[in-house]
Amino acid sequence: MMTAFHALPRHDRHAGPGVLPRLLQAMDLDAHLAAYGPPPYGGRQLIGVAAVAGLTGRGGAGFPAARKLTAVAEAGRRAVVVGNGAESEPASRKDKQLLWTAPHLVLDGLQLAAEAVGTTRAYLYVHAHPGLPEQLGSALAARAAAGLDRARVQLVTAPPRFLAGEESAVVSRINGGPALPRFKIPPVFQRGVGGAPTLVQNVETLAHLAQIARYGASWFRAAGTPAEPGTMLATCWRADGTVEVVETAIGVPLGELLRLSELPPQAVLVGGYHGTWLTSVRAATLPLANAGLRPAGAAVGAGLIAALPHGRCGVAEAVRVVRYLAVESAGQCGPCLNGLPRIAAGLAELARPRPRPRLRADLERWAGLVERRGACHHPDGSVRFLRSTLAIFGTELTAHARGECSATSHRPFLPVPAGVPASQADWI
Amino acid sequence: MSGITASTALWYASRATGITSLVLLSAVVLLGIAVDRQGRLPGLPRFAVTGLHRNLSLIAVVFVAVHVVSAVADSYVSISLAAAVIPFVSSYEPFWLGLGAVSLDLMAAVIVTSLVRSRIPRRAWRAVHWLSYGLYPVAVVHSIGSSTDLQSGWLLAVTVSCVAAVAGAAVFRLRRSLTAVPRSGRVASALGETAGGQAAGGLAGGPAAGQGRP
Amino acid sequence: MSEQLRVNPTACTGHGLCAELLPERVILDEWGYPVISAEPVPASLRKAARRAVTDCPALALMLTDSRVSLKTAAAHAPGGHTDRRGRLNT
Numbered sequence: 232m233m234t235a236f237h238a239l240p241r242h243d244r245h246a247g248p249g250v251l252p253r254l255l256q257a258m259d260l261d262a263h264l265a266a267y268g269p270p271p272y273g274g275r276q277l278i279g280v281a282a283v284a285g286l287t288g289r290g291g292a293g294f295p296a297a298r299k300l301t302a303v304a305e306a307g308r309r310a311v312v313v314g315n316g317a318e319s320e321p322a323s324r325k326d327k328q329l330l331w332t333a334p335h336l337v338l339d340g341l342q343l344a345a346e347a348v349g350t351t352r353a354y355l356y357v358h359a360h361p362g363l364p365e366q367l368g369s370a371l372a373a374r375a376a377a378g379l380d381r382a383r384v385q386l387v388t389a390p391p392r393f394l395a396g397e398e399s400a401v402v403s404r405i406n407g408g409p410a411l412p413r414f415k416i417p418p419v420f421q422r423g424v425g426g427a428p429t430l431v432q433n434v435e436t437l438a439h440l441a442q443i444a445r446y447g448a449s450w451f452r453a454a455g456t457p458a459e460p461g462t463m464l465a466t467c468w469r470a471d472g473t474v475e476v477v478e479t480a481i482g483v484p485l486g487e488l489l490r491l492s493e494l495p496p497q498a499v500l501v502g503g504y505h506g507t508w509l510t511s512v513r514a515a516t517l518p519l520a521n522a523g524l525r526p527a528g529a530a531v532g533a534g535l536i537a538a539l540p541h542g543r544c545g546v547a548e549a550v551r552v553v554r555y556l557a558v559e560s561a562g563q564c565g566p567c568l569n570g571l572p573r574i575a576a577g578l579a580e581l582a583r584p585r586p587r588p589r590l591r592a593d594l595e596r597w598a599g600l601v602e603r604r605g606a607c608h609h610p611d612g613s614v615r616f617l618r619s620t621l622a623i624f625g626t627e628l629t630a631h632a633r634g635e636c637s638a639t640s641h642r643p644f645l646p647v648p649a650g651v652p653a654s655q656a657d658w659i
Numbered sequence: 660m661s662g663i664t665a666s667t668a669l670w671y672a673s674r675a676t677g678i679t680s681l682v683l684l685s686a687v688v689l690l691g692i693a694v695d696r697q698g699r700l701p702g703l704p705r706f707a708v709t710g711l712h713r714n715l716s717l718i719a720v721v722f723v724a725v726h727v728v729s730a731v732a733d734s735y736v737s738i739s740l741a742a743a744v745i746p747f748v749s750s751y752e753p754f755w756l757g758l759g760a761v762s763l764d765l766m767a768a769v770i771v772t773s774l775v776r777s778r779i780p781r782r783a784w785r786a787v788h789w790l791s792y793g794l795y796p797v798a799v800v801h802s803i804g805s806s807t808d809l810q811s812g813w814l815l816a817v818t819v820s821c822v823a824a825v826a827g828a829a830v831f832r833l834r835r836s837l838t839a840v841p842r843s844g845r846v847a848s849a850l851g852e853t854a855g856g857q858a859a860g861g862l863a864g865g866p867a868a869g870q871g872r873p
Numbered sequence: 874m875s876e877q878l879r880v881n882p883t884a885c886t887g888h889g890l891c892a893e894l895l896p897e898r899v900i901l902d903e904w905g906y907p908v909i910s911a912e913p914v915p916a917s918l919r920k921a922a923r924r925a926v927t928d929c930p931a932l933a934l935m936l937t938d939s940r941v942s943l944k945t946a947a948a949h950a951p952g953g954h955t956d957r958r959g960r961l962n963t
Contacts, residue, residue: 409843414881416937554850562845564882565906572849600902606883651850655843694930697888706890709928781884781932 290433306428340437505612
């Protein structure tokens with residue numbers, strides 16, 4: 232795996248990074264303090280600045296950060312803030328990269344968010360990648376020694392489950408139980424960790440928040456588009472097999488990020504395993520921004536874009552992914568538990584020669600039965616991925632029905648973890 | 660003379676309502692297990708099973724109330740009202756009556772929480788409702804210990820039949836609980852069922868993989 | 874004040890009483906789980922809806938007022954249920 236980030240010459244500490252990257256610069260605490268100084272504590276007014284800046288969540292849902300902060304700040308009881316670094320998409324690398332490279336931006340943001348909602352209770356929730364919890368523990372210890380932090384931060388590890396990063400699953404895990412989503416009444420911002428109003432914010436969002444606190448809303452808006460301001464981290468899987476985490480302004484063409492003209496793929500996946508396939512031609516015309524992607528049925532999500540090379544089988548990739556999505560169901564809600572395994576088996580059957588005639592109708596019926604009937608959006612996202620697979624790989628599916636496949640390589644392209652979680656211990 | 664006749668009437672009333680309460684309680688527990696297992700009574704909609712379970716339990720409350728009041732009111736033996744609700748303080752047969760008080764208290768908890776069940780947390784209601792499995796044996800032992808009538812003859816037969824039925828159903832219920840696929844294994848189990856091209860609507864039955872939550 | 878019938882899908886085990894008590898708002902899918910209309914519950918159906926909430930053996934139902942929370946507004950766009958009812962009839 233190749234990851235790259237752009238080295239920067241020294242910049243003006245007060246005016247803010249005028250060019251990229253804003254986030255992805257490797258810094259230990261000394262370098263961080265030299266470049267940015269301590270967290271600019273300023274209380275609740277940060278929420279207003281974040282609102283003007285138009286900062287939206289970088290964890291996938293894209294929800295306005297200021298609205299979440301306000302909801303938790305106004306909940307009337309002592310709140311809890313959580314930095315969510317559990318990037319559960321197997322193909323996404325950006326949160327991990329950020330936490331390794333610039334943890335202090337994230338930790339600054341966590342402190343500032345805690346202050347803004349009026350609490351001193353904070354958590355950082357991450358997958359137990361080798362060395363990462365230790366690295367973060369050292370970063371926290373260094374900050375404590377320097378007296379930088381006002382809120383106490385507890386590190387909590389997430390299990391290697393696809394749903395582990397879901398907001399209510401995060402809360403459930405921090406509460407000491409399994410990382411399982413729960414029904415959202417009452418919502419997490421009202422009752423979360425220990426029953427307290429809880430802010431769950433993606434780590435990249437917190438990093439942006441820290442810089443907005445330092446350099447202001449206009450600075451943040453100097454990149455990106457008016458409707459979708461700022462920069463974002465994107466995990467780019469290119470057709471030549473390279474994977475790169477890139478910090479980019481929102482609105483940059485997909486073609487530029489994935490080098491589509493020099494490395495033309497057969498299709499492009501936008502938004503990860505709950506996302507949408509686009510044809511290569513369409514993708515080349517679109518930017519990494521919701522304004523351009525929504526008409527194509529896609530969304531920026533957590534910035535995961537993948538170009539499927541020619542010579543691979545998109546149908547086989549999709550079958551693996553959909554089976555993974557079924558395997559990773561929490562198994563709590565009847566429709567999801569019944570529907571996703573049937574959908575996974577159905578798609579696998581559809582990929583084999585001479586599928587039975589009613590299979591397509593069954594798949595569509597199950598998809599309709601599963602949407603919006605779970606406690607979380609796992610079934611919804613899985614159905615979105617399924618439907619776009621059926622739409623984009625129609626030609627390939629027809630060939631498969633005849634027993635043909637145009638792929639030259641059957642090596643898996645998209646990463647799909649093996650194994651089926653079988654006991655409660657797999658969710659802790 | 661009339662005092663003794665009245666007392667005898669009260670004593671008979673207490674014993675009669677006692678055995679009736681036991682039969683009703685048995686039916687209530689059986690129906691409760693039926694509800695949990697999503698069983699149906701022939702020809703009746705599902706809400707009738709829950710409805711019957713609730714209505715019979717409320718009727719049982721009435722019979723238990725009469726049973727207790729008549730026993731307290733009866734002057735032949737001295738049973739205070741306090742002894743009916745506080746276990747083991749009775750001067751007459753403290754142990755057997757004490758068990759009656761225990762089952763009365765448990766029953767009160769189950770009934771009261773069920774009357775307000777949509778207003779209390781789901782888990783709290785469930786936890787108290789599980790006490791029914793304790794309430795029933797205590798009520799049975801109280802009945803047999805307190806009344807020599809139940810220890811022979813047709814009343815014993817009635818008691819034994821009720822207990823056998825409830826015990827059988829409870830074992831069935833408990834085994835389902837122990838052998839039910841835990842939540843964490845349900846997905847693996849569902850995938851096993853749908854593997855190998857069985858994805859069609861030909862999968863047997865309705866709610867296949869999603870059932871059986873304890 | 875209009876009310877909406879909601880189900881907690883993690884609590885629901887598919888008993889199906891709700892569909893019997895309130896067929897105007899609830900039907901069962903092919904696996905026995907309730908498909909609940911997003912339409913509000915009018916006064917004429919309120920009693921039946923309350924009964925469904927109280928009688929549900931799993932205590933999985935609730936009647937909420939139609940004010941939605943911060944995030945559920947998008948997830949419960951009207952019209953979704955009509956599609957599901959239509960498909961289920963085929």
